[in-house]
Amino acid sequence: MIPPILLQGGRVIDxxxxxxxxxxxxxxxxxxxxxxxxLAAPDGAIVRNVKGKxxxxxxxxxxxxxxxxxxxxxxxxxxxxxxxxxxxxTAICAMPNTDPxxxxxxxVGFIVRQSGRAGLARVHPIxxxxxxxxxxxxxxxxxxxxxGAVAVSDDGKPVVSSHLMRTALEYARTFNIPVADHCxxxxxxxxxxxxxxxVATRLGLKGIPAAAEEIIVAxxxxxxxxxxxxxxxxxMSARGSVAIIREGKERGIRVTAEVTPHHLTLTDYACEEYxxxxxxxxxxxxxxxxxxxRGALKDGVIDCIASDHAPHAYDEKEAAFDDAPFGVxxxxxxxxxxxxxxxxxxxxxxxxxIRRMSTEPARVFHLAGGSLAPGAVxxxxxxxxxxxxxxxxTTFHSKSHNTPFAGRALTGRAVLTIVxxxxxxxxxSTGTR
Amino acid sequence: xxxxxxxxxxxxxxxxxxxxxxRLILDTAEPFKEVSExxxxxxxxxRGKTIVNLFFEASxxxxxxxxFAEKRLSADTVNVAATGSSVSKGxxxxxxxxxxxxxxxxxxxIRHPSSGAAEFLGNRIxxxxxxxxxxxxxxxxxxxxxxxxxxDKHGKIEGLKVCLxxxxxxxxxxxxxxxxxxxxxxxxxxxxxxxxxxxGIEELxxxxxxxxxxxxxxxxxxxxxxxxxxxxxxGFIPSLREYYRVFGVTxxxxxxxxxxxxxxxxxxxxxxxxxxxxxxxxxxxxxxxxVTNGVAVRMAVLYLLAGGRxxxxxxxxxxxx
Numbered sequence: 001m002i003p004p005i006l007l008q009g010g011r012v013i014d015x016x017x018x019x020x021x022x023x024x025x026x027x028x029x030x031x032x033x034x035x036x037x038x039l040a041a042p043d044g045a046i047v048r049n050v051k052g053k054x055x056x057x058x059x060x061x062x063x064x065x066x067x068x069x070x071x072x073x074x075x076x077x078x079x080x081x082x083x084x085x086x087x088x089x090t091a092i093c094a095m096p097n098t099d100p101x102x103x104x105x106x107x108v109g110f111i112v113r114q115s116g117r118a119g120l121a122r123v124h125p126i127x128x129x130x131x132x133x134x135x136x137x138x139x140x141x142x143x144x145x146x147x148g149a150v151a152v153s154d155d156g157k158p159v160v161s162s163h164l165m166r167t168a169l170e171y172a173r174t175f176n177i178p179v180a181d182h183c184x185x186x187x188x189x190x191x192x193x194x195x196x197x198x199v200a201t202r203l204g205l206k207g208i209p210a211a212a213e214e215i216i217v218a219x220x221x222x223x224x225x226x227x228x229x230x231x232x233x234x235x236m237s238a239r240g241s242v243a244i245i246r247e248g249k250e251r252g253i254r255v256t257a258e259v260t261p262h263h264l265t266l267t268d269y270a271c272e273e274y275x276x277x278x279x280x281x282x283x284x285x286x287x288x289x290x291x292x293x294r295g296a297l298k299d300g301v302i303d304c305i306a307s308d309h310a311p312h313a314y315d316e317k318e319a320a321f322d323d324a325p326f327g328v329x330x331x332x333x334x335x336x337x338x339x340x341x342x343x344x345x346x347x348x349x350x351x352x353x354i355r356r357m358s359t360e361p362a363r364v365f366h367l368a369g370g371s372l373a374p375g376a377v378x379x380x381x382x383x384x385x386x387x388x389x390x391x392x393x394t395t396f397h398s399k400s401h402n403t404p405f406a407g408r409a410l411t412g413r414a415v416l417t418i419v420x421x422x423x424x425x426x427x428x429s430t431g432t433r
Numbered sequence: 434x435x436x437x438x439x440x441x442x443x444x445x446x447x448x449x450x451x452x453x454x455x456r457l458i459l460d461t462a463e464p465f466k467e468v469s470e471x472x473x474x475x476x477x478x479x480r481g482k483t484i485v486n487l488f489f490e491a492s493x494x495x496x497x498x499x500x501f502a503e504k505r506l507s508a509d510t511v512n513v514a515a516t517g518s519s520v521s522k523g524x525x526x527x528x529x530x531x532x533x534x535x536x537x538x539x540x541x542x543i544r545h546p547s548s549g550a551a552e553f554l555g556n557r558i559x560x561x562x563x564x565x566x567x568x569x570x571x572x573x574x575x576x577x578x579x580x581x582x583x584x585d586k587h588g589k590i591e592g593l594k595v596c597l598x599x600x601x602x603x604x605x606x607x608x609x610x611x612x613x614x615x616x617x618x619x620x621x622x623x624x625x626x627x628x629x630x631x632x633g634i635e636e637l638x639x640x641x642x643x644x645x646x647x648x649x650x651x652x653x654x655x656x657x658x659x660x661x662x663x664x665x666x667x668g669f670i671p672s673l674r675e676y677y678r679v680f681g682v683t684x685x686x687x688x689x690x691x692x693x694x695x696x697x698x699x700x701x702x703x704x705x706x707x708x709x710x711x712x713x714x715x716x717x718x719x720x721x722x723x724v725t726n727g728v729a730v731r732m733a734v735l736y737l738l739a740g741g742r743x744x745x746x747x748x749x750x751x752x753x754x
Contacts, residue, residue: 198633202448204548204570204608207632274549318527320547322568 002422004028006041007382010050014057015355016371025055027378030421034374046423050382053415056354057370058090058121058379059335060361062180062258063155063234063306065327066123068114069107070099075311075399077114077123083309083331083398084121085425088414090379091122091362091369092309092331096133097156103128105143112148120424121417122379124150124367129168129179135160138167145175150365153180155234158216160186165220169229178232178256178365183216183241184208184282193322195268195283203271205321208283210238217241221248221255232364233257235308237282239292246301256364258306259293261330261337262404266290270404276317276324277404280310294347297356304361307334311400329398333391333405335383339412343385350385382416389413440737443555443562446571447612455613457743459581461733462726464747468505469728478736479508482539486512487529488565489545494700494724495565495575499542502731508540526550527557534558540738543567548605561738569603574734575699576609578727580617582719583654585726586695591618596640596648598682599658599707600629602669606699607658611639624648625680628669645680649690656697657682660707673706683709693717700724 005027012023012035024039025032041047066080077094084092094111096102102111108125115123127144131137133154141152152172159165159181168179189212194200196207217233221244224231233245236259248255262280267287270278278284296302310327317324330337335357342348348356358381362370369379391408393401417425440454447455468476484503488496496512503510515525526545530553533541540561543551548568555562566572584590595614601607601623614621615638622640623630624647635641642648648655660676670676687694696708696718704710713720736746 196632198636201631201633202608202637204568204605206569209632274552315527320526320545320550320553320568322547322549323526 002030004033004042004045005418005421005423006039006045006047007050007055008047010053010055010382012055012372013351013354014372015351015359016057017373019372020351025372025380027380027418027421031378032372032374032376035372048416050416052384052386054350054383054385055372056381056383057358057372058381058417058419059088059357060367060369061089061092061307061309061331061334062232062304062361062365064092064094064309064331065097065311066094067311068098069110073399074313077111078118078120079397079399080309080331081115081118081120081123083396085417085419086397086414087331087333088335088381088383088417089121089331090381090417090419091124091367093124093126093150093365095126095153095155096128101128101133103131103133103139105140105147108144108147108149121419124148124365126151126153126180128152129154129159130164133157135164138164138171141171141175141177145177149177150367151178151180151232153182153234155180155182158182158184158186162219162223166223166227169223169227169231173227173229176366178230180232180234181216181220182234183213183220185212185215188212188215193279194271195285197268197286199268199271203274205271210240210285210289213238213282214240214244217244221245221253224248224255225251225253228254230254230256235260235263235282235306236293236302237263237285237289239289242292242296242301246296249301256303257301258304258361259297259302260306260308261334262328264290264293264297264305265337265341266404271321274321275404276319276321277328277402277406279321279324279326280308280328281326294342298348298352303356303364305334305338305357306361307331311398312402314401317402327402329396329400329403332396332398333403333410335414336389336410336412337405339385340410344411378418378421380418381414383412384415385412387411387413387415442738443551444573444734444738445551445555445562445564447573447576447609447616448571450616452616455577455580455616458577458730458733458737459584461737461743461746462581462729465732465736466726466729468732469725474505475507476505477507478741479503479506479739482508482739484508484510484540484542484735485533485538486510487541487543488512488514489543490566492544492565495544498724498727499565499731501728502735505728506732506735508735526553530554530557533560540735563734563738566605568605569608570605571609572605573609574727574731575606576613577734578723578730579610579656579697579699580613581726581730582697582723583695585722586719587653590614592620593653594620594622594651595654595656596622596624596642596652597656597658598624598645598648599680600660600664601625601634601658602629602631603661603664604658610656611637622648622651626670629664645682645686646689649686649694652694653692654695654697655682656699657708659699659701660703662703677706681707681709682712684711684715687712695719697723
């Protein structure tokens with residue numbers, strides 16, 4: 001039996017109820033028991049004074065890559081869940097581009113079991129859209145959902161065939177799950193390694209034009225309209241995509257979208273000197289794109305922040321830019337980067353940020369969490385919004401260190417993470433469990 | 434202050450060099466030209482230095498030019514051709530760097546299909562690194578020899594109008610020329626089909642011509658780039674035949690200009706594709722002068738990076754006497 005937890009005197013932010021104020025939070029039997037002032041501690045409760053800290057529903061990340069099975073040297077379900085807990089995440093969704101691909105109920109069940117064994121942040125599997133992510137035949141959505149899949153995606157690659165995407169959106173309606181797409185026209189992006197623009201021209205690197213994303217965004221919005229299915233657009237990077245999503249939402253089409261912390265804060269200039277830690281897909285784009293993405297996140301055209309946590313072994317990134325793999329880790333820096341760049345700079349309020357990192361992602365994938373309402377599952381994070389720290393990748397709980405933010409001074413950090421009423425990360429005492 | 438610190442450790446590109454550094458190399462090349470005209474073509478400037486020519490891409494002209502430059506400076510040289518290895522290119526490069534470092538060599542001349550490869554290597558080994566062409570990024574010694582050839586022919590570079598013609602998108606020669614020419618005060622233009630011109634190039638301060646006729650009307654010098662035949666297979670242009678008809682540098686087109694336009698080509702040429710034979714072999718072609726100057730420029734670069742002092746280059750070449 002896990003003991004009750006009483007969090008005393010913190011600033012409680014619950015976007016699900018538009019709540020922001022000083023209160024105690026009592027957690028009992030894996031649920032939020034009550035939120036209010038002057039709550040009494042039950043017998044045997046862990047009592048934590050969190051004055052000066054912020055108590056929020058645990059962060060939810062719809063997009064991570066955990067490399068298990070297949071590349072356990074880069075990340076496992078357990079190490080990813082530990083990194084997540086350290087970053088204030090209580091639930092993360094694992095993309096199926098593992099080796100072998102997570103495209104059947106047994107593979108989905110394996111992720112669920114590994115998550116249970118780790119007992120850290122919840123890891124929800126995302127099943128593949130197509131068998132082997134080959135873009136040919138639909139995977140068995142129904143069986144994967146029964147085994148625990150919360151969405152389907154061929155992420156890592158786009159669903160190239162418009163027919164297959166249409167079929168996936170239609171078929172997914174039966175199970176009320178979103179189809180998450182990596183939006184990239186491979187005939188336009190093929191061989192590209194960074195944003196197509198002046199920096200790529202100077203570096204002599206093949207560019208990926210923004211239109212490669214926008215074309216598929218437009219197609220997917222049209223197919224969602226055609227089918228009535230729910231399309232979720234992964235890691236938006238281009239201002240043109242924002243305009244298309246805005247129009248789609250205005251027309252009542254079931255489209256949701258996410259953006260990463262790095263696309264909200266960095267531009268293609270980060271690729272200067274062939275820095276392979278700035279190589280990701282979609283690529284970092286221009287200042288005007290960053291501004292448009294921030295605006296879209298602020299007004300809800302883009303629903304949420306997702307990390308696209310993509311671990312790679314150090315020696316894979318130790319290569320010429322063309323030869324290095326795409327992707328960066330993000331679970332342990334996502335909140336602090338967003339807090340420093342968006343909240344400290346005055347663009348977002350803290351409740352707005354928590355909404356985009358917890359309540360909204362939980363809603364988009366129909367997950368428990370994202371709320372501190374009494375009776376809700378006790379997935380809770382406590383942040384110290386004033387904590388100043390500098391990113392040292394060697395201290396990451398993730399097995400991989402490929403971050404573009406190494407050495408960056410950040411403000412704000414998760415000090416306590418609670419999943420189903422149990423503490424899984426405690427910065428003040430023992431560190432992450 | 435010695436010349437090594439003046440140029441830095443490596444020569445990876447012209448983008449980040451100063452006009453003075455570029456002029457230093459050109460001026461140092463002058464006395465080395467004469468060495469190649471002697472019956473005994475050798476000076477002892479780099480005696481005892483070991484140089485590896487590391488070519489991950491096929492090359493004849495550039496490799497031979499570097500090798501002559503090294504041998505005429507009395508360096509010990511080793512050629513490594515590492516193409517089409519089964520390991521991925523990135524792994525090969527890291528491991529190659531470590532192995533070279535372990536053998537205590539003095540200089541590496543590298544050609545590699547990936548942009549940034551020379552910089553990558555230079556950041557990881559203590560030896561001097563010279564970029565002999567990295568992907569689509571830079572080919573600095575080619576641009577330096579082009580600059581020297583233009584200066585020989587016109588007596589200056591500043592104020593001249595130089596147009597790079599053809600596949601600018603995939604050309605490291607074009608990028609290095611663009612930096613070198615603009616830093617030394619030339620006006621630069623590019624001309625080619627829009628499919629072969631990179632995005633944002635005009636933001637680098639160059640004119641863009643979509644028609645060869647406009648370029649010819651404007652230019653004092655045309656540097657005609659090689660059209661890789663695979664560009665047609667990849668669909669950037671419909672056919673070589675049409676390329677010649679629309680963009681080929683022909684005597685008929687050149688005749689319309691009142692000026693005698695200097696014709697350059699980095700080689701190897703596709704005669705009858707980007708350049709007409711009558712132009713390549715004509716009176717205003719300096720294509721073979723470029724090749725001759727290539728050896729002198731590379732001698733200058735090797736000499737300066739090895740710590741040789743520019744003012745002693747004249748004396749250095751007398752060392753054999």
